[in-house]
Amino acid sequence: MKRxxxxxxxxxxxxxxxxxxxxxNWLLFPxxxxxxxxDGRLFGSLIDVLNRGAPVAILAIxxxxxxxxxxxxLSVGAVMAIAGAVAAVLVTGGxxxxxxxxxxxxxxxxxxxxxxILVTYLEIQPIIATLVLMVAGRGLAxxxxxxxxxxxxxxxxxxxxxxxxxxxxxxxxxxxxxxxLATLIVRKTALGLLIEAVGVNRSAARFAGxxxxxxxxxxxxxAGFCAATSGxxxxxxxxxxxxxxxxLWLELDAILxxxxxxxxxxxxRFSIPMSVVGALIIxxxxxxxxxxxxxxxxxxxVKSGVIILILIMQAPIxxxxxxxxxxxxxxx
Amino acid sequence: xxxxxxxxxxxTAIFVLAYLAAIIQFPAMLSTRVLGNFLTDNAFLxxxxxxxxxxxxxxxxxLSVGAVIGFTTVxxAVLIMWLGLxxxxxxxxxxxxxxxxxxxxxxxxxxxxxxxxxxxxxxMFLARGGASVLSPDSIGIKHEVYTTISKSYVLLPGGGRLxxxxxxxxxxxxxxxxxxxxxxxxxxxxALGGSEVSAGLMGVPVARTTILIYTLSAFLAGxxxxxxxxxxxxxxxxxxxxxELDAIAxxxxxxxxxxxxYGFIAGTFIGVMLQGLVQTYIVFDxxxxxxxxxxxxxxxxxxxxxxxxxxxxxxxxxxKVFWKS
Numbered sequence: 101m102k103r104x105x106x107x108x109x110x111x112x113x114x115x116x117x118x119x120x121x122x123x124x125n126w127l128l129f130p131x132x133x134x135x136x137x138x139d140g141r142l143f144g145s146l147i148d149v150l151n152r153g154a155p156v157a158i159l160a161i162x163x164x165x166x167x168x169x170x171x172x173x174l175s176v177g178a179v180m181a182i183a184g185a186v187a188a189v190l191v192t193g194g195x196x197x198x199x200x201x202x203x204x205x206x207x208x209x210x211x212x213x214x215x216x217i218l219v220t221y222l223e224i225q226p227i228i229a230t231l232v233l234m235v236a237g238r239g240l241a242x243x244x245x246x247x248x249x250x251x252x253x254x255x256x257x258x259x260x261x262x263x264x265x266x267x268x269x270x271x272x273x274x275x276x277x278x279x280x281l282a283t284l285i286v287r288k289t290a291l292g293l294l295i296e297a298v299g300v301n302r303s304a305a306r307f308a309g310x311x312x313x314x315x316x317x318x319x320x321x322x323a324g325f326c327a328a329t330s331g332x333x334x335x336x337x338x339x340x341x342x343x344x345x346x347x348l349w350l351e352l353d354a355i356l357x358x359x360x361x362x363x364x365x366x367x368x369r370f371s372i373p374m375s376v377v378g379a380l381i382i383x384x385x386x387x388x389x390x391x392x393x394x395x396x397x398x399x400x401x402v403k404s405g406v407i408i409l410i411l412i413m414q415a416p417i418x419x420x421x422x423x424x425x426x427x428x429x430x431x432x
Numbered sequence: 433x434x435x436x437x438x439x440x441x442x443x444t445a446i447f448v449l450a451y452l453a454a455i456i457q458f459p460a461m462l463s464t465r466v467l468g469n470f471l472t473d474n475a476f477l478x479x480x481x482x483x484x485x486x487x488x489x490x491x492x493x494x495l496s497v498g499a500v501i502g503f504t505t506v507x508x509a510v511l512i513m514w515l516g517l518x519x520x521x522x523x524x525x526x527x528x529x530x531x532x533x534x535x536x537x538x539x540x541x542x543x544x545x546x547x548x549x550x551x552x553x554x555x556m557f558l559a560r561g562g563a564s565v566l567s568p569d570s571i572g573i574k575h576e577v578y579t580t581i582s583k584s585y586v587l588l589p590g591g592g593r594l595x596x597x598x599x600x601x602x603x604x605x606x607x608x609x610x611x612x613x614x615x616x617x618x619x620x621x622x623a624l625g626g627s628e629v630s631a632g633l634m635g636v637p638v639a640r641t642t643i644l645i646y647t648l649s650a651f652l653a654g655x656x657x658x659x660x661x662x663x664x665x666x667x668x669x670x671x672x673x674x675x676e677l678d679a680i681a682x683x684x685x686x687x688x689x690x691x692x693x694y695g696f697i698a699g700t701f702i703g704v705m706l707q708g709l710v711q712t713y714i715v716f717d718x719x720x721x722x723x724x725x726x727x728x729x730x731x732x733x734x735x736x737x738x739x740x741x742x743x744x745x746x747x748x749x750x751x752k753v754f755w756k757s
Contacts, residue, residue, distance in 0.1 A: 222737075222738065222741055223741070224741070227549060231677065231733070232730050232734045234677065235677055235733060237730075238723070239723040239725070239727035239730065242723035243723055243727065343723075352553060355550075365546075365547055365550065395564065395568055397560075397564030397568055397669070398564070399561070400558070400561030400564065401558060401561035401565060402561075403561075404556075404558035407553065407554035407557070408540075411550065411554070412544060415543075415544035415546065417544060
């Protein structure tokens with residue numbers, strides 16, 4: 101993949117869409133772009149969009165890698181709930197915050213590893229393999245919390261969800277660091293290329309000497325890790341682990357973010373930063389709907405409209421029609 | 433013995449064994465009352481699962497069924513309680529709306545060439561959102577037709593009750609079996625699941641069949657919604673949350689191959705009953721909490737996927753490709 105210049109990258113339709121949504125928000129709510137500094141932390145609607153969008157953005161990072169291999173991970177929402185539950189139960193049981201965070205991330209890695217083994221070695225379709233954990237995962241999370249919402253007051257865990265570093269809320273910092281690291285790792289090494297190769301044609305990639313099995317397991321494990329990180333943020337934000345509602349339907353938001361970011365669902369073409377932009381577009385829409393006074397449920401209708409629009413734009417039938425029209429014009 | 437029937441037999445055997453084990457522990461579970469409740473409590477799931485079976489046999493997936501059920505309950509409630517329509521008229525409208533919704537999704541899947549799970553995901557958002565826009569709150573339905581239907585039942589020997597909604601489910605299963613195994617449309621569905629390209633080359637009308645499959649699935653989800661509103665006497669936009677997953681689980685447990693081209697409607701019935709058994713067992717036990725249902729169903733799902741892998745890798749002369757590209 102050749103490096104594009106910055107101006108070209110900024111002219112992508114996703115940035116135009118983000119700008120349009122933010123502009124509409126500004127028209128609805130003139131103070132939208134106001135940012136103030138209070139007690140060493142930035143406040144404002146724009147910061148709020150970034151902050152609220154961080155969990156989905158983090159999920160989208162892992163999901164991008166999975167979708168790039170022609171897979172999908174439906175279990176991330178459930179893994180978020182499990183990770184939050186594990187951290188909350190450990191910390192209320194007297195364990196130190198470091199142990200709790202470490203255990204939660206480890207559980208996320210294990211969940212991802214399980215998905216990866218199902219997809220790679222048992223050769224189950226990804227959508228079904230991850231469905232198992234999606235169905236059972238919430239049950240497991242409830243098993244960990246014993247059905248109640250476990251609240252905690254551990255300062256470190258709360259800091260992950262609500263604290264701030266250099267004036268930026270912690271979720272934004274974590275999401276930014278993860279985005280940067282993941283992008284650097286896939287683009288400055290051959291890893292991104294290998295993932296794309298597996299996504300285009302798994303057998304061909306194996307014959308070309310890529311250990312595609314190991315790579316697939318790695319990708320699902322990474323998605324599990326991202327989900328656990330996101331679960332920690334959500335748990336820290338509400339100061340508790342809610343096994344039923346933590347991360348509910350967020351897997352769908354994450355997939356939507358990846359699709360908006362232009363990653364092909366047929367595998368082989370992906371961009372982690374663009375998926376994060378996709379997550380921000382979704383959150384900017386959410387915030388816009390909330391501040392304009394519509395009921396939050398209205399969100400779903402708007403989201404489905406966005407998906408339909410993207411599908412029509414990406415469809416081969418549309419590009420054929422466009423090509424036919426341009427060639428007609430040239431003929432005249 | 434026909435090798436193709438093996439997964440169906442395995443499912444049936446597991447159901448019978450599980451039921452026997454449950455009876456040994458709780459002898460009261462062997463009664464027509466419990467069986468009648470099995471059917472009534474899972475009627476909406478069963479009806480939706482029949483549609484899902486057709487979709488999965490054709491190689492697709494329909495994530496919108498739970499949302500369509502929720503939407504139909506709200507639409508019914510709005511038509512009956514707010515507009516004062518007769519319930520039967522409201523049912524006709526709801527079924528038409530649901531079927532049209534499915535037809536549009538089917539057309540989008542075929543003509544836009546996108547994976548079915550993305551289109552039906554958009555459909556799920558749209559149906560849930562639409563239901564919440566109609567009414568975010570639960571609407572109770574009070575109408576004499578509703579009370580008559582929910583009060584009427586056939587008394588089974590042993591005191592069990594075969595309710596109207598249970599009968600609707602059984603009729604849907606019988607009709608589904610006839611449609612899948614005895615009609616041209618049924619063969620088209622199996623052919624599409626085997627390979628869309630070969631099916632097209634053999635003269636299967638791919639576009640029409642795809643649209644009809646999703647129309648059927650959404651129509652049955654609409655019917656499931658009506659049954660659900662009869663069952664609860666209410667319309668609520670968040671009802672039947674996650675039923676699509678239960679339906680998929682029932683289909684898979686019933687032995688239908690997720691890659692398409694192979695499966696049974698009868699197996700889905702056993703899958704639904706097995707889920708009902710898990711729930712009933714947990715109620716009988718009393719000490720197990722409700723979240724065990726999810727874990728056990730997840731475990732069963734895994735077990736059956738594994739079973740399919742083993743049976744089919746042993747049966748196929750060469751390695752069957754489980755990745756549908």
